[in-house]
Amino acid sequence: MDTKKSRFVILIDNGHGYDTKGNRSPDGRLLEYKYAREIAASVHRQLVSLGYDARLLVPETNDVSLTERARRANLVCAKAGSTNVILISIHCNAAGNGPWMNARGWSAFTSRGTTKADTIANFLYAEAERQFAGLKIRKDMSDGDPDWEEGFYILRKTVCPAVLTENFFQDNQEDVEYLLSVEGRAAIVATHVNGIVNYINAQK
Template sequence: MKILIDNGHGQNTPGKRSPDMTFYEWKFNRKIAIPLVEELKKRGYDAERIVTEDALDVTLSERVRRVNAWCNKLGRKNVILVSVHANAAGNGGWYNARGFSVFCAKVASDASHRLAQSLYDAAEARGLKGNRSVPKDRYWEANFTIIARTNCPAVLTENLFYDNKEDLAILKSEEGKKKIVDLHVEGIINYLNSLS
């Protein structure tokens, strides 16, 4: 099983920063994705990032192409994709919304749904539910390109809100980042164990 991790956005993606300009989403996504891949490898899993470039925002179609190349090579059942992001409730200013969410495409495989639920459960277990209502099935649905056009089980995590002051403090703390890495490690491994 090949575990692909996408760290969303690049240095030149417009917006995607906290209102006080102390947090850039592209940097944060890498601060999660890099130790996540390391931790999975340490535990014997075959994991890698699909975007190692920093300076450029590698286009969504190129990201999709890289994932689907692995699907073609290994078979789509032998690949999973997790795209790592942080959320914003608005476009500038501070907002109330807090918490973790995980998205599947509107038409998604049962495997995608189970992977999403496993990640949600690991986030909730770490106290990251936040203050919004959670869908009955514990995943949200949206046709984000990276999950809608890739051929393997694919989910996108939105790790707290960087335009909420309390969530931002968690996102910037070492303890908070470790929790977010750990929930991905646990969510992915629990999902893989459920397959066998």
């Protein structure tokens, strides 16, 4: 008997690993791999408790290669059917490579061209607008929707719709304060959980 809430398998990817160089706030308080894993764990836990088949793509703490990440995702797609799988990859943005920088805000990326991933990104953006009221939300409206399009490996090489979220800037002082705050963490988790659930509810 199928007791799951929907036909979808939700793959949660958390960027990088403890052995990734850089990818931290200039003061060392925020490590991207660790932060992404904490958010991913909360998103995963909430989706599972809501009855969804959510899975962590990289339960390890070391940096699992992008090739291996894509292989794992495509293995799930081969079993479940790629139209029944969605992948969300959780990251924090960076404008530079050392000192504090000025760029701020939340954004989401899809692969180039219009795919199901753009629809998922639209739902994530809609929820981000609710959760991050008063904060910067970075949009690229040049192709008629808010997400940014990039040839990121995890987006290009996975056969299911995939979205990569850049959750504020790890090298902006105000963003790091928000990222590490209780309300910031809760809003980032809620953006992912509600965005994913709203997308799934809108599918047949």
